[in-house]
Amino acid sequence: MKKRINPKKSIKTSNRIGIVMGIAVALVVTNVLFTMVTGVHFRSGENILSRKAGSGETKQTVIANRGYIYDRNGDIIAQDIESYDLYAYISEERVNAGDTPVYVVDVDSTSQQLAAIIETDESKVADTAAGIKKILDDAKAAGSYQTELGKYGKNLSVNQKKQIEELNLPGLGFTKSTNRVYPSGTFASQLIGYTRYDDDGNLEGASGFEATFNEELTGSNGEIVYQTDANDNRLPNTEKVISSPVNGNDVYLTLDKDTQLALEKALQNTMETNDATKAWAVVMDAKTGEILAQAGYPTYDLNTKEGEGMETNQANLPSSHTFEVGSVMKAFVYAAVMNEGLYDGLAEFQSGVSYIGIDENNNPIRIGADDGSPYAPIYDAEQRNRGVITYDEGLIYSTNSAIISLISNVIPVDTVISYLTDKFKLFDEVDMYGVDDNAGTLNTEYPIDKATLGFGQGASINTYQLMQAASAIFGDGTMLKPYVVEKIVDPNTGETVYQGQTEEVGEPISAETAKELQGLLERVVTDPNGTAQHYKMTDVTMMAKTGTGEVSTDGKYGKYYTNSILAAAPADDPQIIIYYAFESEQYKNYDTSYFQDVVREALNSLNQYNAANEQANSNNETTTDYAEYEMPALVNHSTEYVKQKLEGYNIKVNYIGDGNSIISQSPDENTTIISGQNVFLLTDGTNITMPNMSGWSRKDVAIFAKFAGIEVTYNGSGKVETQSIGESTVLGKDSKLEVELK
Known part of the structure; x- marks a missing residue:
């Protein structure tokens, strides 16, 4: 039931x-x-969302490297380096599984530990810690979820990031960024320029080559996607590449780092010792037109953006600053007279004051004092009268009266003007690739303007116009366009997208005229009364023309002067052309040693200093010991093979390391080397000892240091006199060498 x-x-x-x-x-x-x-479990209090996989997807931009800028030897002028910005999570609600805090727990300890890594100056660590603590405390008080650390957390290096991560402090994060750095700081700053961040946080060129070649230097950013948890933490092994970054093109310049640094130092010293308002210079390879160095002062540091030039003038002085060159112009007048077959260097004229009249063609002509000159008289320097002298002496002594006499009695002034404008193209834009130049002004409206043009007053040009014209005088009569961009290379493919080259732009004078004028310009240096005799060097022969141009200030002359020299060395076969100038109230009794240092370094850069020194020591006659060789390919060969290959070469072979095989060489194969030159061969051995560097050039020391992997500090200029590490000392990775040059 x-x-x-x-x-x-x-x-x-x-x-x-x-x-x-x-x-x-x-x-x-x-x-x-x-x-x-x-996002927190009600009963256990556990953050469930923090453990939930794949709850989101985040895209991240992968920054492409901006192209590097290199010198002629591959030394870096400008580069991108990886950097990081530090931020901190503040909210105490931010926890991981198991209630593990992922926010800054101990503000005091975190601030102190971060400061010890971030601040490089020990005396400022406490202040930095206090600054970080204030930012964190203020963020907490404001109830912020996270905060950046201001200036303290910007542009941290990879090493600093690693050190901070090793602290295992909770609540810290990094965002990757890129910083543009310039290893040499002040280095052709007006030409190179600098970068800034655009609105999207990408680097863009702000001035100089950085701006001019911004399109070529700028790469294409890539993009990756990765999954995140609910707290936006990246989940491992979920990254997917959408597009890879493409780095920007690299720009190679013709500048030589050592010559440029020597020029920077020289111009800085010139500014300080001569109380100059500005100074500028250009060094050019006389055979190719390549610019080895160029700079203008005041300047600034490309990294810190500090320096008077940053506030006063960021324009490139050698190409933008037009000025009255003064007596340097006389060399071109003499070139015209010689090339027309009208020059007689031994013919005489009366030096001293010149009174200017007007002939029937409305051209200037030298007249007697009683002939009613409509213009103020023209004097030689310091109103000096040397009496009756020859035209050769007129250039050697740099007399204005020589020019006035030539255009009055020897050559029509209009012919001279035609040479200056049409043949030497002194007033045309040079149109260098990547360099904007100001063409200056020419005024020949009145007869007096034509007269003063011959000694460089009343008309203005820039330095590159002068260098281009001078290449004909110091060469074989052929004029070469200066250039400073050697090539532009796509680093992703290795393709050269632009190639600079030597370009002939005219033949204003014959080779015979050039040679005749060169002989006279050498006497400007060697004659006891020559205006360039105080530039004379004992170790290098030169030819030159000096200039002291009056600067027009508010329409008036007489307060400031452009003191300058246009020179070439060595005298028998010019390898370099240099123009060096500064503007000051002083126009005599100034130090020329700075200029001489640049000459030596420039010749070193072309491996021509030893030959120039040989010439100077043999009174302009090539010694019987002098010889040229072609450097053979020695890499991957044994030292025994090298000894046999170089047998009979009158050179100094320096083996670096105790190995039996050559892994690198300098100079490179097929390079022309000369007797007495240092040759460096890096072997596969690990035991590297210090050689006796006495008499070495700075460039020789730099090559050895690069192969040996040691740091060098240079004091002075010229050849090595002393070295801090003794001969035969075994070198280590931390070895630091200091050399005195004299």
Whole structure:
């Protein structure tokens, strides 16, 4: 018989079960809703969302490297380096699974530990710690979720990032960034220029070559996608590349680092010792037109953006600054007379004051004092009268009266002007690739303007116009366009997208004229009364023309002067042309040693200093010991093979390391080397000892140091006189060498 069920009891039991189930459901719903809203499990307090995989997807830009800028030897002028910006999570609600805090827990300790890594100056660590602590405290007080650390957390190096990560401090994060750096700091700053960040946080050129070649230097950023958890933490092994970054093109310049640094130092010294308002110079390869160095002062540091030039003038002085060159112009007048076959260097004229009249063609002509000159008289320097002298002496002594006499009695002034404008192109834009230049002004409206043009007053040009014209005088009569961009290379493919080259732009004078004038310009240096005799060097022969041009200030002359020299060396076969100038109230009794240092370094850069020194020591006659060789390919050959290959070469071979095989060489194969030159061969041996560097050039020391992997500090200029590490000392990775040059 079936058992009967009590309906009242059944209903009561069902009600209890319903209540329990209702409570359970309510608890589940409440927990789910709470978890959905807060991301924390209601009962356990665990952050559920922090453990939820694949809850989001984040895109990240992969920054492409901006192209590098190199010198002629591959030394870096400008480069991108990886840097990081540091930020901190502040909110105490930010926890991981198991209630592990992922926010800054201990502000004081975190601030102190970060400061010890971030601040490089020990005396400022405490201040930096206080600054970081204030930022964190202020962020906490404001209820911020996270905060950046201001200037303290910007542009941290890879090493600093690694050190901070090793601290295992909670609540810290990094964003990757790129910083543009210039290893040499002040280095052709007006020409190179600098970068800034655009609105999207990418580097862009702000001035100089950085701006001119911004399109070529700028790469294409890439993009990656990765999955994140609910707290935006990256999940491992979920990264996917959408597009790879393409780095920008590299720009190679014709500048030589050592010559440029020597020029920077020289111009800085010239500014300080001569109380100059500005100074500028250009060094050019006389055979190719390549610019080895160029700079203008005041200048600034490309890294810090500090320096007077940053505020006063960021334009490139050698190409933008036009000026009255003064007596340097006389060399081109003499070139015109010689090339026309009208020059007689021994013919005489009366030096001293010149009175200017006007002939029937409305041209200037020298007249007597009583002939009613409509213009103020023109004097020689310091109103000096040397009496009757020859035209050769007129250039050697740099007399204005020589020019006035030539255009009055020997050559029509319009012919001279035609040479200056049409043949030498002194007033045309040079149009160098990548360099904007100001063409200057020419004024020949009045007869007096034509007269003063011959000695460089009343008309203005820039330095590159002068260098281009001078290449004909110091060469074989052929004029070469200066250039400073050697090539532009796509580093991704190795393709050369632009190639600079030597370009002939005219033949204003014959080779015979050039040679004749060179002989006279050498006497400007060697003659005891020559205006360039104080530039004379004992170790290098030169030819030159000096200039002292009056600077027009508010329409008036007489307060400031442009003191300059246009020179070439060595005298028998010019390898370099240099123009060096400064503007000052002084116009005599100034130090020329700075200029001489640049000459030596420039010749070193072309491996021509030893030959120039040989010439100077033999009174302009090539010694019987002098010889030229072609450097053979020695890499991957044994030292025994090298000794046999170089047998009979009158050179100094320096083996670096105690190995038996050559792994690198300098100079490179097929390079012309000369007798007495240092040759460096890096072997596969690890034991490197210090050689005796006495008499070495700075460039020789730099090559050895690069192969040996040691740091060098240079003091002075010229040849090595002393070295801090003794001969035969075994070198280590931390070895630091200091050399005195004299």
